[in-house]
Amino acid sequence: MRWSCVWLCFLALSVGSVTDVQARLVRNHVSSICSTWGREHFKTFDGDVYQFPGTCEYNLASDCHETFQEFSVHMKRKEHDGNPTVSYVVVTINDLSFHLGKSLVTVNGIPVKLPYYNAGVQVERNVIYLKLQSKVGLVVMWNGDDAVMVEVDRDYANRTCGLCGDFNGVSVYNEFIHNDRKISSIEFGNKHKVHRPNDECEDPYEEEEESAEASLESCKEFVKPWSSCTNQINPEPYIQACVQDMCGCTNSTSDFCLCSTLSEFSRQCSHAGGQPPNWRTPQFCAKQCPFNMVYEESGSPCMDTCTHQDTSSLCEDHKMDGCFCPSGTVFDDISMRGCIAQSECQCKHNKIYNSGEVYRQNSEECTCFEGQWACKSLPTPATCAVEEGSHVTTFDGKTYTFHGECYYTLAKVESKDDASPKFTLLAQLAPCANQKFDTCLKALKIVLNNDRNNVLMFTSDGTVKQNMQTITLPYQSGGSNNKKL
DSSP states (O other), X not given: OHHHHHHHHHHHHHHHHHHHHXXXXXXXXXXXXXXXXXXXXXXXXXXXXXXXXXXXXXXXXXXXXXXXXXXXXXXXXEEETTEEEEEEEEEEETTEEEEEESSOEEETTEEOOSSEEETTEEEEEOSSOEEEEETTTEEXXXXXXXXXXXEEOGGGTTOEESTTOOOOSOSSBTTTEETTEEOOHHHHHHTTBOOOTTOOOOOOOOOOOOOOHHHHHXXXXXXXXXXXXXXXXXXXXXXXHHHHHHHHTTTOSSOHHHHHHHHHHHHHHHHTTOOOOOOOBTTBSOOOOSTTOEEEEEEOSSOOBSSOTTTGGGOOSOOEEEEEOOTTOEEETTTOOEEEOGGGOOEEESEEEOTTOEEEETTEEEEEETTEEEEEEOOOOOOOEEETTTXXXXXXXXXXXXXXXXXXXXXXEOOSSTTSOOEEEEEEEEEOSSOTTSEEEEEEEEEETTOTTSEEEEETTSOEEETTEEEOSSEEETTEEEOOO
C-alpha cells in the first residue's frame, strides 16, 4: 500500500523527532506557518509534513473555536499540463470574502484592483507572490501556482482546524492520532472537504507503492549543502517529500515535483532564520525575473522604490524568495524602468518630472531631487483688512471686532534700508450716522515715508486728498500711483 508505506515512515520520523523539532521551532516563524506545495504536500502549523492528493475545495485553515469565526482559508487544486496547480484561494475575514484567482481578485464577488486596502485588509501582488494580510493576525501568500502559505498569530494557538491542523504545538496528535486511533493522511484530508453544490470531485483513496531506497539516498544528497537550513529545521520530512516526488513524477518532462519541494524547503529555511544556498541553475529549477531584477532564495520582501526609498530600513517581515533589485539600486515604480540608481529616480505630481525639474503651486516651489520633492515657500503679500468699520483681520489671519472713535494705526512699516519703502497707515473710526451702535470707517490716511507733510487721505465719500488738497484720479506724484477702482 503506497500510503501505508509512506505513513509508517512519516509516523516514525515525526514521533521520533517531535521534541527536537519543537525546540527549534519556538525560535523562528516556522511554528506559526502552514504551507502546501507541489503535487500533494502539506505542512501543518505543528510541523507535520504529509501528502494528500485531493482536488476538491478544502478548508486549509480556519478559526474554529469561537461561535463567531474570524477567518477561514479555503483552496482548490486542479491538473494543468500534467502538473497540479492551485486554481484559487478563498479567504473569508468577518463579512468579507476574498476570492484570489490567478488573474483576478474579487471581494464579495466584485472585482478589485491591486493593491487593495480596506477594513484592515491589504492585498497586493509582486513578481512572485499574491499576498493578503489582515489585522486579525492572518497572512496568506500564494505564488500563483502550486504553493500557498498561511501564517497566523500565536493568539490562535489550539484554535485552528483544517488541513493545517489544530496549532496545539504537538506534532501528530489530534491530526493523525485522535482518541488513541491512528488516522491516515487521506482520512484526515477528506474530512476537511468543503461541500459545494454542483462540485464534482472524488475523494482520494489509498494506493499501493513500492519502497524507493535509491530515491531516498538521492534526496539526502540534495540537502547536504544546506547546513544553514538543517541547523534550523528538521530536513527529514522534506527528504520524504522529495522521495514521493521522485517516485510520483518519473514520467514528467519537467522537474516540477522535485523543484517544488526544494523551493518549499528553501522557504521554510528563510522563515526559520536560515540562509538557503543558491541551489538553482539555468538547467535546473531556473527562475526568470522581469526587467533587470535578479532572483534570490532569501531576500527582504520590503523593496526600496523611487516612491518609497526607505522601505527596507523599516521592514519587519521575514525574508523570502523572489525577484529583487541588485544592491545599490531601487525599483522604478514611476516610469516602470526596472531597477535604477536612486539618483535617476523621477518624481510625480499630475505628470512625471525628471530630477532637477521644478513645479510651482500657489505659494510653494518644489524641485525634484532623486525621486523626492524638495519644497520651499514663496514670499506672498500679507493682507490686513477692516470691514464694515469694526471687523478686523490681521496680517496673520486673526479676526476680531473693535468699536472706536478716533484715528488708529493699522500698520507702520520702517524701512530696512534706503531702497525699502516706509509708511504708516491710519484708519479713522466713528459711530455711523444712521446706526449709532455701529462703527463706520470714515477715512484712511497713508503717511508716506512716515512724513506728516506727505499724506494721502481717502474719505468715505470717495474724495482723495494729498496734503489736504483734493486731487482727481488717476494721479501720480513722487512714486505713488493712485487710481479709483
